[in-house]
Amino acid sequence: MRPRLPSVAPINSFYSKLLVAIVGAALCFLSLPCVQALNNGVARLPVLGYNTWNAYQCNIDEDLLLTTAKLMKSLGLQAAGYNYVNIDDCYSERNRSASGDIVEDKVRFKGGMKKLNAQIHALGFKTGIYSDAGWFTCAGYPGSYQNELRDAKTFQDWGFDYLKYDNCAIPYDSITRQGIVGRYQRMYDALAQLASTSRKAPMVFSLCQWGWSQTTGDIAPAWNSLADIINFNSFITQATDFYGRNDLDMLQLGNGGLTFEESKSHFTAWALMRSPLLIGTNLSTITPEILGILTNKEILAINQDDVVGKSISPFRWGTNPDWTSNSTHPAQFWSGPSKYGTVFMLLNTHNEPSTLSFNLTESPWIRAGRQYYVRDLWAHTDNGTAVRNFTAQDVPSHGVVALLLKDAGDEPDGLFPACSVWWQCTDKNGTHVGG
Known part of the structure; x- marks a missing residue:
């Protein structure tokens, strides 16, 4: 698996002419093809929620997802603003159906994704699903290359609100004849076409492209990993604003390896840099101290600022x-x-x-x-x-x-020197103000 990167708002759920957009501010900064997310009201603010990968990887099933949603509600995370429950890789059968569709794992999701989504939606959450721009996902399950429209419709029919799109198992250049943006453009176009014909609420499109990402590898619950991500992101903070976010990967609080102070630093940096905040913790073992960090209302208010969208x-x-x-x-x-x-x-x-x-x-x-x-x-x-x-x-x-x-x-009168940065200032007669 690779870091999950920028979340975008592809389509508007309130207008008949619905469009899709790929986030691209980070690309602009890195002198790669520059594209911009649409100012259409969808995913305007950073997404807050939960993702299964860091805590469970492939060990997921419908009971775990429903239990996690109920825990988010009972622990007060939903009330704090965490309103997405997202499934990552490994949810499907290894092969598509005879008709070519992705099929949910018949044992681990025996009730079906539609039923699971209905149950989680009934608790007041939105839901997310995962796929890949290549032949296979990073864990070897069916990817969406050459099946973009088919898969987008499947995910929509299942009831998902959010699509995380990865970058493993890329086809040969002689097949794609495309670079980074072109490969994602295929799902971009599929989501646009689906939205224009179905008139259903659109999915948030979250790109995971670890070739030009903010991280140099998967996040780990260790200070060195956090420091590395913060360092990389310090040079591209101007790429974050409404509708397009530098996604610093999932929150590792409570997974071991971080001190309490490091956990606070982790959450503060992610939140104030206006990253999406996706919890990757086993919520059944979360401590009151970690829960207190995740629900810091004053920090979350900065992350969810609806007037200023820029990063620190x-x-x-x-x-x-x-x-x-x-x-x-x-x-x-x-x-x-x-x-x-x-x-x-x-x-x-x-x-x-x-x-x-x-x-x-x-x-x-x-x-x-x-x-x-x-x-x-x-x-x-x-x-x-x-x-x-x-x-x-x-x-x-x-x-x-x-x-x-x-x-x-x-400031109070009579302070000396007359300037806070005294060596930069002069009196109108040309003399320095003094230090």
Whole structure:
């Protein structure tokens, strides 16, 4: 299996002329063919939900999916906004039917996908399914190449709302005569055709293309894996906005291998970079501490901001010179806009506690000469007013500080020096302001 990449909103469920779109902002940044997701209201915000692969891989059946949906409801995850229950690879028979259709596994999904979807929908969730742009899926089950329209109709008839589309078992170049975008274009076209003829609600189209993805391999419940993904994504944050997201792969909280502080950092980075948040944890063993992280309402509110869709971005790398790629020590100082104020993430990438300090105006979203109310998004406390600088003392190893700063008016009069970045300023007579 490979990382799951960008979620897109292919079609609009409210208009007769329904279209599909492939997300492509990451492609633009990497100088690959540039395509844009449609501004059509579908999947405008990051998807929140559950995916079976990380916790169960191929060990899935209808009882597990229904139990997971019920747990999401009883644990309060649905109330927190997690509203998708997604099946990953291995749900089908190894071979298509005599008529050429994908068939659900007759033992593990003996009741059929239609019945399972109806049960999960009745609990208030949407559902997702998985396929591949090649001959086979990554686990060796039937892929959708040359069967795109047939499979899209099957998934729609089964009742799915979301399609994750992988990139294994690619046909020879002499067969496809296409590159990355062209292979996905085939399902793009199939979904568009299906939507225009069926008049049914469209599926979200989620691309998994690990050749130009944000990760260098499958995510693992280990700090080195998280740091590597954060480092890679730090250079393409501008590719995220409404309808197209840099998907950082599934959430590994609760799968072992991460400390509590690392789990907080994991969730904070994914959420504030506006990634889809797909839980990959065995919910029957989830701890109250991990559940508390996943349901942090203030962090989730930033992820689901309906006014500002942009990711946070680094304004200073910290350990390394700015714009330095380092898979073990990614950027430490991040900020971005939101409808609530300016969001900051301070990440301690070291193996010991660190004090992290910055000048407020290092962030492009902060105005010079102003002071700011400080809200701690993990402690859920108001921490006074910041003037010019902010310091977080003793941030735990691999830990995080998440802040929301709101304008509190002009900074106090008479501060010395006259500029927060004093060496950049001069008096109108030409003299430096002094340090």
